[in-house]
Amino acid sequence: MSKLYLQRLLSRRQFFIGGISTATAIATLFLTKLQVLSYLIYPFKSEAGKLADLQSRKFVVVGKKSLQQRARSKGIIYGAFPEADDRKFAKDSEFRSKLVSECKMMPVGTYWYTHRPKPDTFDFTSSDYFVKFGTENKLLMRGHPLVWHEFLPDWVAATVTKDNAKQILTNHVETIVKRYAGKIHSWDVVNEGIDISKGRRADGIRNSLWMKFLGADYLDIAFRTAAKADPRAKLVYNDFGVEYDSAGYDEKREAILNLLQRLKSNGTPIYALGIQSHLFGDRHPFKPRKFQEFLKNVASLGLKIMITELDVEDRHLPKDIAQRDRLVAAAYEDYLAVALAQKAVVSVTTWGLSDRYTWLAGHNFRADKAEKRPLPFDRNLKPKLAWNAIARAFDRAPKR
Structure with a gap:
């Protein structure tokens, strides 16, 4: 890398x-x-207090069904991002086997930086490999993302102007979506289009390069272009920062709802809101009221909801593995109990399947230098309490 x-x-x-x-x-x-x-x-409880609260929770799971089987029985799709690049993934047969057995859905990265190194050049090496693998193994594929303000090649800032912005954007979306038409279940069409930072716009729409040259209509343009390129694909707006009960999250929820209402009123072909759900293991207990209301409001717009990038950061949790795994599992279970109670939630995708491959390992390092354990399986592909927690959440969820 x-x-x-x-x-x-x-x-x-x-x-x-x-x-x-x-x-x-x-x-x-x-x-x-x-x-x-x-x-x-956010005022956190002490580790001792959190552990005491969790002592009575055993995370017992009945039966030997996989996560995808448990999810499917409730009308929910479970999947995981492989995180490993195509070369590592191709060499790791054990991991590939585990992903196929546990998952029904797999995202594939289609980032501008990797897929369009030059204005007139596309590179589909990685995504071609993953889409072929997914198709052969009967996985539903998610494309992520088509439009994002991050991870752009340098040529974008140097080349895009008011005169050519629409052509470059629509060409990019159309080229990628058409290549995989009929093979992608859903696309994150626009990723993280809301920004509530200091100096933000009143409507919260991020002052990205596309916003600068095309205005807020760039979102509608991207969705309509994707829909035309593949009418069967489900189109998603994806964002983060809506789960917790605090002022910053209140603002983010409000801005996202306003954006979704705008898209719906414009007749934009949007299927779902994608909620990233990068959780924190040291936020206990999870306070659900505002998140529940947010999910209800999204569903009332006639939209589905997809949990798209679920994991649990354990940076500040105890080094002791048994204690840490219990806290991570609790974060998964408490969150999913709330999310899956809303029947508009139709899928759950963890941002990684095994601690062998996780983006969280690459930064925000633990002070004790211990390896992070944010995902359902450990580095040796053994299920952890996090797996139990997710399984229990699926088992207890109402049917869709």
Whole structure:
């Protein structure tokens, strides 16, 4: 992985409010803005208090069905992002086998930086491999993302102008979606289009390059272009920062709802809201009221909801594996109990399946230098309590 690739990847989760350091400073400190916000404005319980609350929870699972089987029995799709690049994935037969047995859905990355290195050049090497693998193994594929303000090649800023922005954007979306037409279940058409940081627009729409040259209509343009290129694909707006009960999240929820209402009123062909759900293991107990209301409001617009990038950050949890795994499992179970109670939630995708491959390992390092354990399976592909927690959530969810 190149240094530039890593630097861009580290800035993926960008979410901050006035008074917090700039993105550059935070990236230098290997802290995402979302985590800075969380630790500044949310009072956490002590580790001892949280563990005491969890002692009676055994995370018992009945039967030997996989996560995808448990989810399917309730009308829910379960999947996981492989996280490994195509070369690592191709060499790891054990991991591939586990992913196929546990998952029905798999996202494939279609980032501008990797897929369009030059204005007139596309590179589909990686996505072709994953789509072929998914098709052969009867997996539903998710494309992520078509339009995102991050992870752009340098030529974009140097080339895009008011005169050519629409042509470049529509050409990009059309080219990628047409290539995989009929093979992609759903697309994250626009990713993280809301920004509630200091100096934000009144409507919360991010001041991205596309916003600068095309205005807020760029979202509608992207969705309509994707729909024309593949009318069967389900089109999703994907974002983060809506789960917790605190001021910054209140603003983010409101801005996203306003955007969704705008898209619906414009007749934009949007199928679902994608909620990333990068959770924090040291947020206990989970306070669900505002999140429940948000899900209800999204569903009332006639939209489905997809949990798209679920994982649990364990950076500040105890080093003891038994204690840490219990807290991570509790974060999964408490969150999914709320999310899956809303029948508009039709899929759950974890951002990784095994701790062998996780983006969280690459930054926000633990002070004790212990390896992170944010996912359902450990590095050896053995199920953890997190797997039990997800399984239990599916088992208890109402049918769709």
